[in-house]
Each structure stands twice: as C-alpha cells, then as structure tokens.
Amino acid sequence: MRTRVIAGNWKMHKTVAEGRALARAIREGLGGAPSCEVILAPPFTALEAVGAEIAGSPIGLAAQNVHWEEAGAFTGEISPRMLEDVGCSAVLIGHSERRQYFGETDRTVNLRVRAALRSTLAPIVCVGESLADRESGRHEDIVAQQLAGGLDGLTAGDLERIILAYEPVWAIGTGRTASPETAQEMHGFIRRTLAGKFGADAGRVRIVYGGSVKPDNTAALMRQPDIDGALVGGACLEAKSFLGIIRHEP
Numbered sequence: 001m002r003t004r005v006i007a008g009n010w011k012m013h014k015t016v017a018e019g020r021a022l023a024r025a026i027r028e029g030l031g032g033a034p035s036c037e038v039i040l041a042p043p044f045t046a047l048e049a050v051g052a053e054i055a056g057s058p059i060g061l062a063a064q065n066v067h068w069e070e071a072g073a074f075t076g077e078i079s080p081r082m083l084e085d086v087g088c089s090a091v092l093i094g095h096s097e098r099r100q101y102f103g104e105t106d107r108t109v110n111l112r113v114r115a116a117l118r119s120t121l122a123p124i125v126c127v128g129e130s131l132a133d134r135e136s137g138r139h140e141d142i143v144a145q146q147l148a149g150g151l152d153g154l155t156a157g158d159l160e161r162i163i164l165a166y167e168p169v170w171a172i173g174t175g176r177t178a179s180p181e182t183a184q185e186m187h188g189f190i191r192r193t194l195a196g197k198f199g200a201d202a203g204r205v206r207i208v209y210g211g212s213v214k215p216d217n218t219a220a221l222m223r224q225p226d227i228d229g230a231l232v233g234g235a236c237l238e239a240k241s242f243l244g245i246i247r248h249e250p
C-alpha cells in the first residue's frame, strides 16, 4: 500500500560532468520502470544537468536543502521556486549533517518543511538520535522532540506529501547499520507518534531508513513492516551499488 522509495543523497560529491555520468548510468541501469520510487539528490550545482539526464525517466530529482523565503537578501540560500525551476520534485530537510555542522534546529527544519509544502516540493524530513542519546536510552524522546518541532503546525493532509527519514547519527557513514529489528522499533515508534498527532493518515506516510545501507543489507531492512525504503549516502555514489539497493529482493 505504500510505494517504497530509494533516495540517494550525494552530499558534497560530484562535479557537473561526474553527476551527469552517474545519473546516466543509473537511468540506463534501471532499464524499465523500477518497482520502487527512485530519487537522486545531487548538490545544487549539478541539479540542472542531472535533471536533464533523467528527464522522461521515472527517476525523481531532489535538492539537499531549501530556504523558507521566496526571494530576498539571503546570501547563499536557495528558494523553493528556484528548485522547482530546475525540475526538483523533492528536498531533503534537517539532515543530521546540517543539524550537526550548520546550526539546523527543529525550528528551522519546521520553517523549511512549511516552505516546501507551500510549493510543489515533497519534503524528506530527517530525524535521528546520536550515539550518546541511544546509549543513555533517550533515543525515542529525541526523535519525538524532532518530530514535534519539525512537523509543528502541519495538518493530516500535509502528511500526504511528506517522507520521513529515520537516520540514527551513529549509523551514518560509519558502516554500522542499525539492525532491521532496531530500525523497525524506531520506525514503529515514529508511526505511532504520527498517529497520535495526525490520526489514521499516519498509516500512509512513508518512513525510510538511512545509515550505511548497502546492497547486501537492504532486503532484510525492507522486510520490516514499517520500513518503506532507504535514504542512501555512500553507496549511492556508484551506479552499481545504488542499483543493487534499488533491486533488493524484499
């Protein structure tokens, strides 16, 4: 009932030419229509070129961040309209690297989510606890707090366009994937929390897992009832491994 989504977060990797080549290899490697939704999130500089490469294919284009104003004196920022203009249909918001290194807070996540919802962009909202939070048993409190702040003021109808990404910080780029059971526990918790806030519509929200997803651990993760796809970092930078994840056998 929920279409799986596999999204690749290229982070600060790939020049325009490299991005074009990777997007082409993924498009060609996919062949026909994949059984899941596929999204590429290159850096801003490669959005247009990657968008042109995947035009007419089932692959979607996402940015890695968005500002909440439409235009103005905000040096270094990019508005929702600019992202729509280059063909984006989605945007990552609140990635842990933005929270950790660039002062992103639940408040700014919320502003970005609301701005995306005012546009046509689908927000992919990232939440997740640090290792210290997990070891002190506060992981659910932290994620509940991120959900409350990041989704503040939204309606059940807004949920239709949102994808949530659970990305435990201790699993990102570390090679230490959450076990399918650990990930499922948190995905179930996220869905129950959303149901408490928004009601039955929570059953329709896609919640994807991120944190060292590789071709050989994808199927076990995807077998969990509340895991609806993956947000992939390192393994999306090469067509072979990203295609291996897309072609997982659930």
Ligand code: PEP
Binding pocket: 009, 167, 171, 172, 173, 174, 175, 210, 211, 212, 213, 231, 232, 233, 234, 235
């Ligand atoms: C990410 O940064 O969103 C991510 C999940 O990275 P990796 O797959 O490299 O852990």
